[in-house]
Amino acid sequence: MKSHWKIAVIANIKNKYEPIPEGLPPDAFSDYDSIETIDAIRAALEVDGHTTTFIHADRTLPYALQEYQPDFCFNIAEGLGGDAREAQVPALLEILEIPYTASRVLANAISLDKTLTKRIWRDNGLPVSQFQEFTTGNEELEATFEFPLFVKPSREGTGMGIDAKAIVYSQKELNERIHYLIKTYKQPALVETFLSGREFTVGILGGSEAKVYSKNPTWYDEKGYHCFPILELDTSHSNSPWVYDNEAKSKDVGPPESPGYFCPAQIDSVLEAELKRLAIRAHETINALDVSRTDIRLDKHGEPQLIEINTLPGISPNYSDLCLQANAEGIAYADLVLDILYLAAGRWGLIKEK
Numbered sequence: 001m002k003s004h005w006k007i008a009v010i011a012n013i014k015n016k017y018e019p020i021p022e023g024l025p026p027d028a029f030s031d032y033d034s035i036e037t038i039d040a041i042r043a044a045l046e047v048d049g050h051t052t053t054f055i056h057a058d059r060t061l062p063y064a065l066q067e068y069q070p071d072f073c074f075n076i077a078e079g080l081g082g083d084a085r086e087a088q089v090p091a092l093l094e095i096l097e098i099p100y101t102a103s104r105v106l107a108n109a110i111s112l113d114k115t116l117t118k119r120i121w122r123d124n125g126l127p128v129s130q131f132q133e134f135t136t137g138n139e140e141l142e143a144t145f146e147f148p149l150f151v152k153p154s155r156e157g158t159g160m161g162i163d164a165k166a167i168v169y170s171q172k173e174l175n176e177r178i179h180y181l182i183k184t185y186k187q188p189a190l191v192e193t194f195l196s197g198r199e200f201t202v203g204i205l206g207g208s209e210a211k212v213y214s215k216n217p218t219w220y221d222e223k224g225y226h227c228f229p230i231l232e233l234d235t236s237h238s239n240s241p242w243v244y245d246n247e248a249k250s251k252d253v254g255p256p257e258s259p260g261y262f263c264p265a266q267i268d269s270v271l272e273a274e275l276k277r278l279a280i281r282a283h284e285t286i287n288a289l290d291v292s293r294t295d296i297r298l299d300k301h302g303e304p305q306l307i308e309i310n311t312l313p314g315i316s317p318n319y320s321d322l323c324l325q326a327n328a329e330g331i332a333y334a335d336l337v338l339d340i341l342y343l344a345a346g347r348w349g350l351i352k353e354k
């Protein structure tokens, strides 16, 4: 069995699509990566002697893969439109029988769809705020909702379609926002009870065989999970108070108008344990693999409610939430990237059991 692989890092790159074509929302492609992130991932993989290349996740991908013949793919591609874009590259790699990192097709498709994800969590007894999906915009709001409500596109990331106007206080504001989102983002709008409490994000790494395949087996508990220190986002003084929006997500940590980031969050041990338990259950119930980041917010009673899960969490060094969390406990970027690789390689049978 080879121990040095040819690895293709597969991603969608931001500036390839500038200017934004007509008919697309103003924040289109916000979730795409920068070439600096690709270079950082490649450098991390090369630390262990692997050979790497970058392949763009567009229509040329099947041909580029056939030419490069990778042993493995490190996938961070957001995909190119449709109703499950984050599952497109995994689906292609399954057809070509090339192993790849992190979650597979179904979990990536489900996690992009926030309504579907919440239905699954609710069915599994996990806490989610009341929600209703609007497909045409003409549906009647369920009578049990209480304003204010929060409205967002059902299938976007990186705060796309989310700004201060996401919080609505009246039926009129609600109708306007729903129609705006459906028209602009060409997908259903998700309406939820507004969660007014503290906001956290919980990154996890691992799975049942993590201790076997990781280079850092001591990171993982007996079930195979590692929870990073919890990150709290304080948006109360940011440009769009109480909302971690697209603009805030595009800013570096530090400028006065960006949210406050606290990691590890100053919370009591009971809440900390509960947030970590919820993030692991959120990950398991959608069959996510190896890595994810779950957003959780407290409701007006102080109870944690799951907002959404990211099965392809951003991994831009010193910038993405997951990297800030890893930094907070002294985990080096290369070690994070390499563990994402080796957990996947173990699952796909590329590593001999030690």
Ligand SMILES: Nc1ncnc2c1ncn2[C@@H]1O[C@H](COP(=O)(O)OP(=O)(O)OP(=O)(O)O)[C@@H](O)[C@H]1O
Pocket (backbone or CB within 6 Å): 114, 129, 150, 152, 156, 157, 158, 159, 160, 162, 192, 193, 194, 195, 196, 199, 235, 242, 243, 244, 245, 249, 295, 297, 307, 308, 310
């Ligand atoms: N029901 C809600 N109540 C209060 N705030 C919410 C609610 N849903 C979302 N938010 C706010 O909007 C932000 C973005 O929402 P969400 O995490 O669903 O979107 P996203 O764009 O997929 O995020 P990510 O960048 O993590 O992929 C949250 O971090 C939170 O600040």
Ligand SMILES: [Mg+2]
Pocket (backbone or CB within 6 Å): 295, 308
């Ligand atoms: Mg989020």
